[in-house]
Amino acid sequence: MNKLLILDRDGVINQDSDAYIKSLAEWIPVPGAIAAIARLSRAGWTVAVATNQSGLARGYYDLATLEAMHAHLRQLVAEQGGEVGLIVHCPHGPDDGCDCRKPHPGMLKQIAEHYAADLAGVWFVGDSSGDLEAALAVDCQPILVKTGKGERTLAQGLPAGTLLFDDLAAVADHLLQQE
Structure with missing residues (x-):
């Protein structure tokens, strides 16, 4: 599978909140994000999600x-002719000592195993330093978007080799223009 793209959720696909996204009503897509996922899917990309x-x-x-939030995401993308691939989540708190919570790469490894994919060079799109660190830990290409916590993350400085885009729609534009 050469056309695998992995996305963080909160701040990349939907609006983020420091108070957490706790209900379906609070799950509001970032403008252009649903269309971006659908466009990529229609072009043959597998779009997976890894979310703390x-x-x-x-x-x-x-x-x-x-699960209702993720069903809604899948429905919105399906309405535009696309589909969302595997969605994995880490249910743990920051002090639980798991290996799945980003910046640990456990969820990315789970996606790689599911698709029998090599993660080297696969784009992982996130809005936080934890996302970028997880990407680097498994040789993914770290991508930062300026939505969500992206501007705050950018202000802290980025790991070498990180690519920067305004939002998920800009990522999709770039990937689809490369084909």
């Missing part, structure tokens, strides 16, 4: 709510 969801561990929402 410590709100589960913190008791802010339950798994059924998280």
Whole structure:
């Protein structure tokens, strides 16, 4: 599988909140993001998602709510003729010592295993330093978008080799122009 793209969720696909996205009503797509995923999917890309969801561990929402958000994401993309690939989440809190919570690369490895894919050079699009660190840990190409926490992350300085885009729509434009 040569056309695999991995996305962080909050701040990349949907609006982020320091108070967490706790309900379907709070899950609001970033302008252009749904169309970007659909365009990539229609062009043959597999778009997977790796998302830290410590709100589960913190008791802010339950798994059924998280699954409803992801079903809504899949429905919105399907309405534009695309599909979302594997969605993996880390349900743990920051102090749980798991290996899946970004900046650890566990979720990226899970996606690679699912698709029997080599992650070297696969683009991982995120908005936080944890996303970029996870990408680098498994030889993915780190991509920062300026949506979500992206501007804050940019101000802290980026790891060498990180590519910068305004938003997911700009990432899709770039990838589709390369074909």
